[in-house]
């Protein structure tokens with residue numbers, strides 16, 4: 293088959309070639325994609341090098357990724373099929389491997405290709421859940437009205453090396469394998485579910501969490517901490533600073549009480565943007581009416597896209613993300629050691645602590661291309677399912693690339709994203 297012309301994302305000029313495998317995949321697209329195809333091709337043919345906002349590709353993640361250009365996406369947010377959890381009824385699917393090792397090595401291969409496609413300053417946000425050896429498939433909740441009604445019954449996991457009831461530890465097996473493969477493992481975010489699936493167990497706590505691993509390609513990468521700051525907790529209330537006995541001793545010695553310094557720091561923090569986001573995220577699982585069983589709650593995806601891609605966009609030529617402008621406040625923090633009888637030496641600050649630099653909502657380029665106004669950054673989900681990542685990306689004005697093996701899901705994702 294002849295290659296078709298297309299554009300994939302930032303930096304892609306009109307006339308860039310989509311390799312034949314993807315073109316072949318598009319030939320068999322479902323009705324929604326077929327309807328869109330004319331529109332899509334027309335956009336591809338424009339002479340201005342404009343990036344196509346949302347791309348939906350039906351195919352095997354590894355094969356499709358191989359056709360995408362290197363270092364072309366800013367951020368990857370994804371949730372691969374969990375090991376031995378459900379059958380997506382499509383040939384070539386990941387998740388039904390005989391052993392955790394086979395599953396892990398398949399994912400390492402996919403994420404090796406993701407690493408090539410990701411920009412050097414990009415991040416991967418990977419959601420994974422765990423399971424128990426010997427469990428799966430049993431139980432009456434597959435019956436009509438049951439919790440798993442309509443889900444394919446899975447025969448169960450039997451790993452000879454593990455005892456029945458052993459936690460398999462799939463998320464960490466994958467995380468360590470990716471680390472060994474060259475990824476930087478930067479954070480194990482706990483997705484705490486306040487509305488977990490009820491379990492009939494009586495000899496362990498009910499599972500109410502999954503993991504979201506934050507991985508990067510390099511030691512330094514784009515991460516907009518300011519976009520996802522959290523409101524300060526009650527504990528940071530300046531009024532709650534210690535006012536006890538030692539306070540007088542500091543006063544007598546003519547030294548600054550550390551509690552005063554703390555109060556000033558907290559006051560200045562209060563005027564700022566909030567505290568750095570923590571690594572436990574409480575997000576309820578959201579009900580979903582479509583025919584897909586493992587849907588991300590949009591609220592879980594939002595911080596990943598906001599921190600992982602620049603709200604200021606990126607260079608239309610090289611794709612380098614814009615960063616927040618930092619301004620100097622002009623304040624100088626001076627530190628000195630105060631020694632109070634009966635207390636150890638303390639670093640204090642007699643001039644009053646205040647931030648020396650603050651970030652703003654103005655954005656600057658990080659390259660020297662001077663190629664015109666910024667364009668949106670691109671988010672990729674190689675296991676796109678119902679299209680939550682594309683939908684949230686669009687909501688925040690980002691471009692997205694979606695891949696899934698199941699054509700019905702591709703149609704569903706197109707409807708969900710473009711129908712919003």
Ligand SMILES: C[S@@+](CC[C@H](N)C(=O)[O-])C[C@H]1O[C@@H](n2cnc3c(N)ncnc32)[C@H](O)[C@@H]1O
Nearest residue numbers: 352353385386586587588675677678680696697
């Ligand atoms: C856990 S679901 C993703 C759900 C998604 N995060 C959402 O919000 O809807 C995993 C998806 O991976 C897809 N999948 C399974 N094997 C695949 C493969 N080899 N290549 C691409 N997609 C695959 C399945 O069809 C399924 O939709």
